[in-house]
Amino acid sequence: MSHDPTLNPGDVLGLDADLRDDEREVRDTTRRLVREKLLPNVAEWFEQATVPVELMREFGALGLLGLHLDGYGCAGASPTAYGLVCQELEAGDTGLRSLVSVQGSLAMFPIHRFGSDEQKDEWLPRMATGEAIGCFGLTEPDSGSDPGSMRTTARRDGTDWILHGQKMWITNGSIADVAVVWARTDDGIRGFVVPTDTKGFSTQDIHGKLSLRASITSELLLDDVRLPETAMLPGARGLGGPLTVLGEARLGICFGVAGAARACLEAAVDYARTREQFGKPIGAFQLTQGKLAEMVSRVAAAQLLALRLGRMKEAGTLTPDHVSLGKYSNVSSALEVARTARTILGGNGITLEYPVMRHAANLETVLTYEGTHEVHALVLGKALTGISAFT
Amino acid sequence: MTKIVVLVKEVPDAAVQKQVDSSTGRLDRSGEKTLNPFDTHAIEAALQLKESGALDVDEVVAVTVGPSSAVKALHKAVSLGADRSIHLTDDALVGSDVVGTGYALAELIKRESPDLVLAGQQSDDGQSYAVGAAVAEYLGWPGLTQVIKLDVDGQTLTCERQAEYGYDTVKVTLPAVISVGDAINEPRYPSLKAIMGAKKKPLESLSLGDAEIDASKVGEAGRKAVWTGSQEPPAKAAGELIEDEDTAETVEKIVAWLDDRKLI
Numbered sequence: 001m002s003h004d005p006t007l008n009p010g011d012v013l014g015l016d017a018d019l020r021d022d023e024r025e026v027r028d029t030t031r032r033l034v035r036e037k038l039l040p041n042v043a044e045w046f047e048q049a050t051v052p053v054e055l056m057r058e059f060g061a062l063g064l065l066g067l068h069l070d071g072y073g074c075a076g077a078s079p080t081a082y083g084l085v086c087q088e089l090e091a092g093d094t095g096l097r098s099l100v101s102v103q104g105s106l107a108m109f110p111i112h113r114f115g116s117d118e119q120k121d122e123w124l125p126r127m128a129t130g131e132a133i134g135c136f137g138l139t140e141p142d143s144g145s146d147p148g149s150m151r152t153t154a155r156r157d158g159t160d161w162i163l164h165g166q167k168m169w170i171t172n173g174s175i176a177d178v179a180v181v182w183a184r185t186d187d188g189i190r191g192f193v194v195p196t197d198t199k200g201f202s203t204q205d206i207h208g209k210l211s212l213r214a215s216i217t218s219e220l221l222l223d224d225v226r227l228p229e230t231a232m233l234p235g236a237r238g239l240g241g242p243l244t245v246l247g248e249a250r251l252g253i254c255f256g257v258a259g260a261a262r263a264c265l266e267a268a269v270d271y272a273r274t275r276e277q278f279g280k281p282i283g284a285f286q287l288t289q290g291k292l293a294e295m296v297s298r299v300a301a302a303q304l305l306a307l308r309l310g311r312m313k314e315a316g317t318l319t320p321d322h323v324s325l326g327k328y329s330n331v332s333s334a335l336e337v338a339r340t341a342r343t344i345l346g347g348n349g350i351t352l353e354y355p356v357m358r359h360a361a362n363l364e365t366v367l368t369y370e371g372t373h374e375v376h377a378l379v380l381g382k383a384l385t386g387i388s389a390f391t
Numbered sequence: 392m393t394k395i396v397v398l399v400k401e402v403p404d405a406a407v408q409k410q411v412d413s414s415t416g417r418l419d420r421s422g423e424k425t426l427n428p429f430d431t432h433a434i435e436a437a438l439q440l441k442e443s444g445a446l447d448v449d450e451v452v453a454v455t456v457g458p459s460s461a462v463k464a465l466h467k468a469v470s471l472g473a474d475r476s477i478h479l480t481d482d483a484l485v486g487s488d489v490v491g492t493g494y495a496l497a498e499l500i501k502r503e504s505p506d507l508v509l510a511g512q513q514s515d516d517g518q519s520y521a522v523g524a525a526v527a528e529y530l531g532w533p534g535l536t537q538v539i540k541l542d543v544d545g546q547t548l549t550c551e552r553q554a555e556y557g558y559d560t561v562k563v564t565l566p567a568v569i570s571v572g573d574a575i576n577e578p579r580y581p582s583l584k585a586i587m588g589a590k591k592k593p594l595e596s597l598s599l600g601d602a603e604i605d606a607s608k609v610g611e612a613g614r615k616a617v618w619t620g621s622q623e624p625p626a627k628a629a630g631e632l633i634e635d636e637d638t639a640e641t642v643e644k645i646v647a648w649l650d651d652r653k654l655i
């Protein structure tokens with residue numbers, strides 16, 4: 001017995017109805033961009049381990065960069081609208097979402113939130129159009145989950161600052177025009193706006209990645225980089241600065257991975273209905289249906305959680321604990337969905353012809369960056385028990 | 392300085408099944424609505440005229456006649472680049488036919504006195520392909536349909552029309568009403584910033600009284616076309632399906648089929 005399907009894997013719970021018109025328009029426009037211009041090429045970018053820099057201008061023209069910021073040519077969209085953009089981009093590829101997240105949330109946001117008027121005027125309008133690309137340098141070779149142990153220093157020389165150290169795993173590092181670099185000073189950890197053409201600044205790309213391949217990841221080398229006094233972000237003091245910035249980006253991740261999971265579910269459902277073995281569609285076997293039931297549950301829950309977090313952010317009730325919950329839950333769900341989708345697609349599932357293995361591989365990065373899965377577990381454990389288990 | 396009015400219509404989303412409601416004789420327009428996709432080509436044409444400097448355009452105004460939900464179509468038009476919009480909405484407009492819609496639009500256009508009116512070639516629901524012509528008639532301006540290329544020289548437009556066989560090249564002097572074919576351009580993506588800002592751009596909402604439009608010429612009252620009934624198109628005989636198992640054999644079968652019918 002076969003009937004028309006009654007659940008739409010693209011929007012299982014009809015969440016569309018809970019979106020405002022402008023949010024839906026923003027979402028649909030991004031979806032169209034992904035379908036028409038990105039999906040036809042993304043497998044090739046992934047295979048060649050690159051992403052065209054020109055995309056930034058295109059994204060800028062469309063208003064994707066710094067979408068959720070006010071002024072300086074940015075749209076001032078709601079957190080939910082920004083999240084939906086991330087969701088659609090990541091339904092394409094995590095690398096594309098990262099390109100936009102890093103620019104808007106990790107590079108523009110700290111300048112917007114913590115920067116001086118001069119820093120904002122100099123960088124934000126050009127970053128909003130994609131003319132200038134930004135990156136965010138916190139992680140170091142010996143300082144990942146424990147950023148407080150960073151070794152990069154900024155010392156005074158007269159009124160100037162001298163930055164010295166090394167940053168690792170920096171998305172968009174070698175294509176950036178400006179780096180927001182976090183360094184240790186006599187006055188604790190501070191952020192610096194570093195034009196990448198400053199003497200002493202160099203980058204080296206990280207090769208051989210098996211995840212997030214449609215994205216540039218680099219090492220930043222800061223060899224006594226001399227900066228004027230005005231290079232420091234006046235509004236950020238201590239680790240709270242970079243942690244606030246990461247929190248901003250994580251909301252986009254909660255939405256983004258729900259998009260990747262949705263894309264995997266859609267691919268799996270489509271495949272299960274059309275691929276035949278033993279004389280019937282593989283979707284007719286109970287084991288396959290069990291997998292689909294598990295996947296659709298995860299996707300629906302992830303979408304619902306993301307939307308709830310977006311609305312809480314708008315209402316001003318969102319806390320870092322909530323964002324940790326969102327990242328912890330949604331990324332592991334998305335990874336589970338991608339891996340299961342991979343099995344449903346059989347041998348085809350391991351190729352770039354289909355999106356599932358690409359998503360599964362990408363999500364390994366998402367599990368680790370922006371706070372590892374384990375670190376978010378510790379945040380949640382502490383939030384529930386009041387007992388810190390970090391050290 | 393030049394002003395362009397673009398006629399835009401709200402239509403049911405392409406995914407919505409369209410049917411005539413037999414109790415009212417009108418199209419059932421329930422379900423998700425969107426901006427008529429053909430009208431995005433008219434907006435794009437206006438923006439290209441403005442951006443290329445071919446015309447010294449200082450304003451692109453989107454105009455619609457439709458129910459209160461049609462503001463969504465206007466928001467979309469503005470997010471694509473129109474500067475402001477006008478919405479004529481009135482209970483007395485319900486059931487307007489092409490002529491009534493054309494009359495109401497013409498009255499709105501007179502209030503704006505633009506130099507150029509652009510429309511889509513057809514709506515995705517009514518599909519009369521006729522509103523542009525009705526508007527031109529009421530205004531007494533030259534009207535052209537199916538235009539797929541527009542060149543401007545001063546007050547003269549040289550238009551290429553897609554005709555049944557080949558193309559017509561037609562010159563018109565402004566003001567004029569031009570319905571553009573969807574081959575004229577590739578509409579841009581709306582910028583997300585414009586989408587978020589669309590509700591802040593001026594939108595003028597008018598009733599028939601506000602616009603001094605004669606209510607007897609629109610709606611049920613002014614309707615000249617009346618829907619009397621509909622039927623399914625006659626079913627076509629099912630085609631013959633040839634399974635391609637052995638290509639040489641398949642080709643032979645196709646050739647034999649064509650030969651039987653004296654087609655080759």
Ligand SMILES: Cc1cc2nc3c(=O)[nH]c(=O)nc-3n(C[C@H](O)[C@H](O)[C@H](O)COP(=O)(O)OP(=O)(O)OC[C@H]3O[C@@H](n4cnc5c(N)ncnc54)[C@H](O)[C@@H]3O)c2cc1C
Nearest residue numbers: 136137138139144145169170171212365369370372374390
């Ligand atoms: C593709 C990619 C792009 C990235 N982009 C950026 C970027 O743009 N900017 C930037 O600054 N960083 C970036 N990162 C870095 C990323 O944020 C770090 O990799 C992450 O913070 C983890 O640090 P680590 O790799 O040093 O792992 P470690 O911190 O060494 O962790 C190794 C393992 O130990 C576990 N662990 C550590 N401490 C504890 C503990 N207390 N209890 C239990 N388990 C623990 C971790 O969870 C993990 O499983 C990127 C990383 C990748 C892979």
Ligand SMILES: Cc1cc2nc3c(=O)[nH]c(=O)nc-3n(C[C@H](O)[C@H](O)[C@H](O)COP(=O)(O)OP(=O)(O)OC[C@H]3O[C@@H](n4cnc5c(N)ncnc54)[C@H](O)[C@@H]3O)c2cc1C
Nearest residue numbers: 398399417418456488510511513514517518519520521522
């Ligand atoms: C069977 C049937 C049922 C109908 N049911 C209804 C009904 O339920 N409700 C109702 O309101 N009308 C109804 N109509 C009337 C008809 O749909 C409208 O008069 C329509 O506006 C005119 O034609 P069209 O949609 O075919 O436009 P077309 O002539 O195909 O459109 C060409 C272009 O004209 C412009 N345009 C068309 N309509 C408008 C508009 N309203 N505002 C601004 N620009 C416009 C657009 O640029 C469009 O691309 C019905 C008509 C028929 C034949």
